Amino acid sequence: MKRAPLPLAAIAFLLTIHHLCLAEKLDKQPVSTLQQNNAETNRPTSLHWGPNGEKYSSWGNHSNRLIPVYTFGITLDSVNGENSIYRSEEKLKKLFGYVPTNTVNEEAEYFDQTDVYRLQKLASETGKKRIILFVYDGMDWQTTWAAAIHNSGKVGYREGRGTGLNFLDYRGAKTDYGYFVTTPHNNGTNVDINKQIVTSPGGKTKGGYDWREAGSYPWSVAKDIKYPIAQGSSVVHAFTDSATSATSMTAGIKSYNNAINVDFMGREVLPIARQLQKKGWNTGVVTSVPICHATPGAAYANNVHRYDYQDISRDLIGRPSIFHPGSLPGLDVLIGGGWGDVVKKDGKQGENFVPGNKYLPAEDLRAIDVKNGGKYVVAQRTPGRKGTDVLTEGAKAAIQNNHRLFGYFGVSGGHLPFQTADGKYDPVASAKSSGPIAAEKYDEADVTENVTLSDMSLAALDVLQAKGEPWWLMIEAGDVDWANHANNIDDSIGAVLSGDQAFEKVTKWIEANGGWDDTCLILTADHGHYLMIEEPEALTGP
Structure with a gap:
């Protein structure tokens, strides 16, 4: 006998029970356990990295996804919607030097990464005296969503700005939200580091963003799943690296991957920090990774290649470098990682x-x-001293004697200890398509002798404010990128939460030191990765 179909209400009830049972089951599993199991088996449970949904890890690099930006103290009206560069072929040709294939979108709500530079410039021209560029390296919408789910204990949202993190929820200042394209001028440009010249202008793969393939929103699922990693079947656009993406945000140009404040021909461009410094502004950079990595390096230095670390550091601290034999003035505050990596x-x-x-x-x-x-x-x-004490004493001495401040911390590899989703410093295995990668291990000294992004940010704010307004500061949560490259959701969530704690400290500092009238804070990321979350409930666990 043929069974009668279940009523729709009964089906809906059963589905609800199923999802509740699933959530209850997943709630009991820590994110570290999920990461460890997925890394060891390379089988996806609840989420995966890359275009191949049958593997936990099939990609360990960046992507061409749209990236969210959150502003505090200013709006995005001057760059988004009708003002979007992507609605105009003429504006795109001026930006890239060519018209990228399938990139003009007459209905684009998104804008460009270079607009972050223009927003900072506009803020300085309209009376802001304190500008903070807060960069989460590698934190796309999906990475933010994962951290918000874990932090709030619920899925909460599936599109839009969302809730569940301090920078998502903060309303102590006028705030806005949008998203931008990160693609570079090109990928595949060759350079000569010793001569500091570009030897093959134009590269191998041109930039661009085809919304038909990738979608019009950061949370869109790509129509062609390989398009975001420059392997599209109909069109191939280069995805950015951290160097040229930071250059776009600090100097307002499109350049080749690996470029530090030089254009696609290798010619010097001035980042906003140096432009403002010439007008009497004090400047600073804080980062959780090595001081001369791509993002902090692009805040101030010039170099044809991001891996010329020592010369980039010399620019940051006002020492003679290969690009500037006569030296630059240097930053007023520089605090970050790199200590002990010999x-x-x-x-x-x-x-x-x-x-x-x-x-x-x-x-x-x-x-x-x-x-x-x-x-x-x-x-x-x-050795033997608390990092917080060392940094606090250094900041006080700099303030008392009107000196600059240089802070240098880290573990092997140059970064600060990785905070995990549980708030501790106990990473588990990372993942590559070839198999699991052993977790970093920290002893007590690695944790106590170091500082946090919050500690560094507050020290920088105190020193810059003591030197007097106006001032400009970059804060980089660089370890988000390291975690996502390693396909490690536990480290990734921990890194976002570490940065979010720093954001909360910064906003409280602003409220206690003059408020938002003269302050502009732009919080964003430099590029995306390729995290795909099928069962977000799995991230609500302890």
Whole structure:
């Protein structure tokens, strides 16, 4: 006998029970367990990285996804909607130097990454005296969503700005939300680091953004799942790296991947920090990764290649470099990672590489120290001492004597210890398509002798404010990118939450130090990765 079909109400009830049971089951599983199991088996449970849904990890690089931006103290009216560069063939040709294939969109609500530079410039021209560019390296909409789900304990939303994190929920200032294209001018440009020249202008793959393939929103699922990683079947557009994306946000141009404030021909461009410095602004950079990595490097330096670390550091601290033999003035505050990472050689850095610290030669560190006649109070990781005490004392000394501040911390590899989703420093295995990668291990000294992004941000704010307004500051949560490259959802959520804690501290500092009338904060990321979440409920666990 043929059974009568269940009433729709009964079907809906059963589906609800199923989802509740699933959520209850998943609630009991820590994110670290989910990560460990998926990494060991390379089988996707609840989520995966890359275009192949049958593997947990099939991609470990960036993507061409649209990236959210959140503004506080200013709006996005001057760049989005009708003002979007992507609605105009003429504006796109001016931006890229060519009209990217399938990129003009007459209904585009999104804008361009270079507009972040224009927003900072507009803020300075309209009376803002404190500008903060808060960059979560590698944090696309999906990464934000994962952290918000875990932090709030519920899925909450499936599109839009969302809730569940401090920077999503904060309403203490006028705020706005939008999203932009990150694609570069090109990928595949070759350079000569020793001569600081571009040897193959134009590269191999041109930039562009085809919304028909990738979607019009950051939460869109690509029609062609390989398009976001420059492997599209109908059109191929280059996806950005951190160097040229940071250059776009700080200098307002499109350039080749690996470029640090040079155009696609290798010609110098001035980032907003140096433009403002010439007008009397004080400047600072804070990062959770090495001080001279792509994003902090592009805040101030010039170089034809992002991996010329020591020369980029020299620009940041006002020492003679290969690009600036006469030296730049240098930043007023620089705090970040890189301490203790020692190597004997590095072929990527050119003929003038100095063995020792990979990011900053000992002779340059000695030269900038006020103890040796330099301009900086040096506060660096010190065996047996709490990092917070070392940094606090350094900031106080810099303020009392009107010196600059240089803070240098980190573990092996140059970054701060990775915070995990549980708020601890206990990473589990990461994942690559070839198999699991052993987790980093930290001893007690690695944690206590270091500082957090919150600690560094507050120290920078105090020193800059003591020097006097106006000032400009970049804060980078760089470890989000490291976690996403490693296909590690536990580290990724922990990194976003670490940055979110810093954002909360920064907003409280602003409220206690003059408020928002003269302050502009732009919070965004430089590019996306390729996290796909099928069962978001799995991230609500402890």
